Amino acid sequence: MLLARDWAENEVEETAERTVERIAFDLVRGEPAKALRPRPGESPIVQVVSRDGRRVLAASEEIIGRPPLASADLIGGQLLIDRMICPGFLDDCVWIFGxxxxxxxxxxxxxxxxxxxxxxxxxxxLLPVALGLLLVALLSLIGWWTWHTVGRALAPVDRIRGELAHLSAGALDQRVTDPRTGGEIQDLAETVNETLDRLEEATNRERRFVSDASHDLRNPIAGLRTRLEVALEEPGDAGWRPAVRAALRDVDRLNEIVADLLELSRLDSRAPQPVERVDLADLARREIERRPGRTPVTTRLEPGVTVRANPVRLSRVLGNLLSNAERHTESAIEVVVERERDEAVVVVADDGAGVPEESRERVFERFARLPDSRRRDPQGTGLGLPIAREIAQIYGGTLSIADSAKGARFVMRLPLAAGRDPA
Structure with missing residues (x-):
């Protein structure tokens, strides 16, 4: 605003100054009549005032009959006048140069x-009002451009929102449209699709779990019902003991399946369990000693390898690994507890047929059982190894099958507990 005002005032000042210089030149040449007629681009108001500043000797047509402009300066004997004045006989203020x-x-x-x-x-x-109107127009233009541009930029987000809103539980195989625009919006679409992949996988796994659990529970229940009905139909006490023993075996299997399902439910819900420092060597030793001992077990247990976990859950992991090794071993089982850098490592190895490389991840799926496992233990549930891996992951570790010259080699890694025991 100040620059615009200064520019306009400078234009007026220069016009008045040029007009006076031209009139003075004409008067000096002796052409008074011609001098007072303003030319195009010159100031329209011209006066020639006497020495004392009281009389107007000549004037342009626009100001004939008017008193002297800036009379106070003229009476004071000023040699040069260059300022703005607002005389009462004029409608507007003027810039005067004399x-x-x-x-x-x-x-x-x-x-x-x-x-x-x-x-x-x-x-x-007027100038502030004009600039204000210009500012409003510019802000309106910027606002419209911003709304239009941001709306176009966020259109893919709105499309993703709409596609997610119409996504139903029965159509989890659908995916949102990838805008292929690069940047954060494409990352959002890819993340949403990856999340839908995991959701679909989890849903399918839950459906398989329900189907497999129903199948495994139905067989022992049907067998139990049949044996009990047969026992009831037998006359007197004849033959009921073998049937009841078989029914008890079915009940035991049902109990194992239900216990495994409850444990999986607790693990999936991440139900909190008290944790403490656990010496893995002592834990492995106690777990081996309480087993029947049908298969020889060789150990290599490094003392002082401690982790923070729930000892009951870790005992279940070791028990499941040892049970699995007993089913598949031919002569002996090896248990190793050692420290590798900042990790505790527990190894349970057998000398059986081993697990094919392409099936090493499948054995950790719930209710997944390889043909050899079904042949050796028809009554198994297929939940022992999945439970063991879930427990290892809860405490920040891993459980996997490593390469071995013969047999299966299960390796569990857990982070070591901070510090050392006082003992």
Missing amino acids: MRLRTSAYGDGVMVTAASPMPTLASAW
């Missing part, structure tokens, strides 16, 4: 003045 001439056709010491109306931009209120 120069005193030593000699002229109107006498000696006269003052030649020229005045130009102040430009509209120099008005005290």
